[in-house]
Amino acid sequence: MSFFNDAISWAREQIHATAPVFIVYRTDGDSLPMTATKGASDFQAEAGDEYAAEDHTIDFLVNPADLVAASTSFKPKAGHEIDELDGEGGNVVATYRITALPGVPPWAWSGQSRAMMRIHTRQVGDE
Template structure:
């Protein structure tokens, strides 16, 4: 049964990239990669020093780790739809996390610059 579930997850990941992604340019230092990514967002709720809740969000990009070929780092940039986004750390969680149990897609946190 586990193999069937893993095969289903792989297939869903492929369909997500194939049908729901857009072409982006990912830049890290001197490396520039043209790759497909799925746009997403992460909602945040933070409290300031007065206890007032602040709601916000960050733009995320879902990118297959094998296709990118290296680990995202804070300060990297992504160009998508004529907008530039900077990879950033998110509340002590780092600048990316795995998406899904198969750990083959990065969820990269960014801010538009």
């Protein structure tokens, strides 16, 4: 592993160690417990007639290696859900649905190294 890759791995570990959010990523048939870092994204798109529409998502930054179900890695899809757990990692405090905005996929690589994946969501429930 190169120095650059070692540094990225170290940085990812530091982010998860200092600001972890415990989540359960839910597909149609699997529930995957993992840690993430919570963030947000703002988007602006032309809505026509010289007006711009703004949109905001709650994002979860995850290690893409954690997205494995039935021994197969996968990419986030609109409609999958994420349950945010309390600090103890046991009780659901909020539920988010992965969303794809017009012209924006439901996830993006975070940074040039592709060491983290940013998943765009909207909150759909409080527990």
